[in-house]
Amino acid sequence: MLLNLQDVEIAYGRIKVLWGISLCVGEGEIVSLVGANGAGKSTLIKGIMGIVPLRKGCINFLGHDISKKHPWERAKMGIAYIPEGGRVFPDLTVEDNLKLIASLCKNELNVRKRLDMIYSLFPVLKERLTQKAGTLSGGERQMLAIGRALVSKPKLLLVDEVSMGLMPKLVSSVFETLKALKDSGISMLLTEQNVSEALAISDRGYVLENGRITLSGNSEELLENEQVKTSFLGI
Numbered sequence: 001m002l003l004n005l006q007d008v009e010i011a012y013g014r015i016k017v018l019w020g021i022s023l024c025v026g027e028g029e030i031v032s033l034v035g036a037n038g039a040g041k042s043t044l045i046k047g048i049m050g051i052v053p054l055r056k057g058c059i060n061f062l063g064h065d066i067s068k069k070h071p072w073e074r075a076k077m078g079i080a081y082i083p084e085g086g087r088v089f090p091d092l093t094v095e096d097n098l099k100l101i102a103s104l105c106k107n108e109l110n111v112r113k114r115l116d117m118i119y120s121l122f123p124v125l126k127e128r129l130t131q132k133a134g135t136l137s138g139g140e141r142q143m144l145a146i147g148r149a150l151v152s153k154p155k156l157l158l159v160d161e162v163s164m165g166l167m168p169k170l171v172s173s174v175f176e177t178l179k180a181l182k183d184s185g186i187s188m189l190l191t192e193q194n195v196s197e198a199l200a201i202s203d204r205g206y207v208l209e210n211g212r213i214t215l216s217g218n219s220e221e222l223l224e225n226e227q228v229k230t231s232f233l234g235i
């Protein structure tokens with residue numbers, strides 16, 4: 001198993017926001033984490049990246065306990081994080097946003113290959129290399145955020161609300177890109193409020209409610225589930 005969480009609990013100070021979270025992501029899988037605002041999705045993603053500490057429980061990545069590792073150690077092991085809203089450095093150019101991350105990677109030849117792969121995946125980024133990231137459209141910024149996460153050749157992408165603030169047309173194209181990345185062998189854990197789109201590209205999903213997993217299953221089962229239909233699909 002690529003990622004395995006057991007009985008994870010997270011709190012902000014004295015306020016507990018996640019209880020008894022156990023979930024897994026297999027090699028080559030896309031797994032969705034769905035839930036309403038405030039359910040704890042972003043917190044869980046941050047916990048896996050090491051940005052917020054665990055109060056209890058254990059996170060295994062590729063068979064190693066990473067629960068106490070720093071975020072940069074987790075990144076080095078192959079976990080990349082795309083924060084909510086596709087945050088990039090607005091005052092740096094597209095090229096510098098990518099090269100900033102590339103500069104942390106040791107093998108220059110590999111980095112050049114990765115950048116070429118990213119430009120072929122997102123030709124629009126290549127057209128805008130000298131443009132400041134802050135002047136990109138929402139969709140382009142999201143592509144830059146995804147591109148940046150790919151520079152380090154991750155095994156697992158943690159994707160937090162990638163569709164936030166995007167026009168419906170762009171939402172579909174961002175999800176298609178994620179699907180293409182899965183086909184290239186990258187595994188993903190996605191948080192999404194855009195539940196039908198997310199489950200459509202996912203193998204499995206977990207429903208998070210008030211800090212607890214209340215339902216899990218493969219995507220088809222979840223899309224047919226009455227609770228999911230009423231709570232998230234408006235059916």
Ligand code: ATP
Pocket residue numbers: 012017035036037038039040041042043044
């Ligand atoms: P959304 O989709 O609205 O981003 P979410 O499911 O990602 O929601 P979280 O952002 O993880 O939910 O928030 C879970 C709970 O933790 C909320 O009650 C939120 O107010 C609280 N919370 C989040 N970040 C912090 C923080 N830094 N300090 C204190 N409480 C926080």
